[in-house]
Amino acid sequence: MKPGTLIGRFVPRMVKVSLLERARSACGALIGILCTGLIARSAVGSGADLPILIAPMGASAVLLFAVPASPLAQPWSILGGNIVAALVGVTAAAQIGDVMMAGAVAVSVSIALMMLLGCLHPPSGAVALTAVLGGPAIRSLGYTFVAWPVGLNSLLLLVCALIFNNVTGRTYPHAAPVESRNDVGSGAAMGAGLNAADIDAALAQFDEVLDIDRGDLHAILRRAQVHASLRQSGQTTCGALVTRTTRAIAPGTPLRDALTVLRQHRLTMVPVTDESARVLGVVTQNDLIDKTVGWERRAPRLGFGRRIALMFQRGRAPDGTVADVMTTGSVTLQPAIAAGTAAWLMKQGGLHQAPVVGTDGRLIGIVDQMDLIGAMLADIASEHAVPDRRVAGLVNG
Incomplete structure (x- = not known):
């Protein structure tokens, strides 16, 4: 549906996300609502007259699990918004005789207060309306409705969101990059x-x-x-800038030897390969500094804490070799990658040098970030250069 048409204007143009992200959102809502309901029911009993789970929690679950980066889905938004709306809704129901007027006032005042307090949460409008239109069971609770079920439901759902989102790789509460x-x-x-x-x-x-x-x-x-x-950075690729006469080391190389290679060849990174020259990871200067705690005779040594951690990971004692400190899953580049793209990937990975590998994963050589940036700038300059000297003369004249 074209966005320029009249009907298309009514359909939101949402950014498409992966199937994994959609499944994660749906599973999060399932777990969140189920856990909230089960815990609430166990607290009051299945035969209690108190409402166990209120409908606005479904709308809150959409925000907390489908769009957890939204400012409307943050912890203060759900807790503050729902509690403010519940207070306003109970007050409006008690003070205004006409149900329709009480509902309208409750939602209106709730929005105003949530915006004032910085806790705007769309489902809270439904909380305010529930306090007014929820029937005798809700009205009989009075201000208890604020603590139960609104307060407890909100808190339980928030705890579920905190656990689920962080366990599945999201940062929640959301923090800007x-x-x-x-x-x-x-x-x-x-x-x-x-x-x-x-x-x-x-x-x-x-x-x-x-x-x-x-x-x-x-x-x-x-x-x-x-x-x-x-x-706009042109077509210079990593393959044109790769240094093929590079040194690689095996995962069993002692830390002292790795340090020697870095120093002698003036490298900030050295690839770690297997016997078939396939890249297993890299060892950087930072690896030798950050993952070791001391130096003996100008060579790095593993600390006690890291040795214990490695023993738990592997089930055996560490050897004080490259395998104990190397970074796996690091940036590896293909020869056909453009220089600008490669430089950006290296910046994201915190590398000044990166290995270039073939389609089979075998090491070809390394590229330096400064070489990539220089090529990118040269490509941009050549792209914007005036091709005809006569035209250039007219411009300068």
Whole structure:
């Protein structure tokens, strides 16, 4: 459906996510609602007159498990929003005789207070309405309704969201990406003359609640600019810049020898390969510094804590070799990757040098980040250069 058509304007253009993300959201809601209901039922008993689980928790589950990065889904949003709405709803039901008027006032005042307190949570509007229209069982609870079932339901669902989201790889409560947290508030330039203050000014002009974290918006713009730069960075590839006369070491190499290789060849990283030259990981200077606790005769040594940790992981004592400190799952590059893309991947992985491997995973050589950046800048410069000297002369004249 085309977004420009009248009907298309009514259909949201949502960003598509992977099947895994959709399954994670659905499973999270299943676990969250089920655990909340079962724990609440065990607390009051199955035959109790008290409501065990209220309907607005279903809407809260959509936010907490499907869009946990939303400002509307954060812990203060669900706890503060639901409690404020419950207080307002119970008060409106007690003070206003007409049910329809009481419901309208409850929802309206709840929205105003949630926006004032920074805990806007859409399902809380349903909480306020439930306090008014929930029937005799809800009305008989009075302000107890705030603590039970609203308070306990909200708390239980929040605990489930905290556990599930973090166990499955999400960061919850949501935090803006590190790069944007460092830049936001400092006026740091994002490139093309755009900085954090410009984002604030643009958001102020909208003058409406946008369902995206300010830091996330900043990070999205930064990454969009990165992709734009990579698109314009020409066609020089890693294969054209790779250093093929490189040194690799085996996982059983002693730490002292690994340090010697790094020093003698003036490397910040050395690939670790098996007997078939397939890359198993890398050893960096930081690995030798961060994953060892001391030095004996100018060689790094493993500390007691790391030895114990490695014993639990492997079931045997560590050997003080490269295998004990190497970084696995590190950035490996294909020869056909463009220089700009490779430089960006290395920055994300915190590497100044990276191994280049063939389709079979065997080591070809290494590339240096500065060489990649130099090639990228040269490509951009050549792309924007005036091709005809006569045209250049006319411009200069």
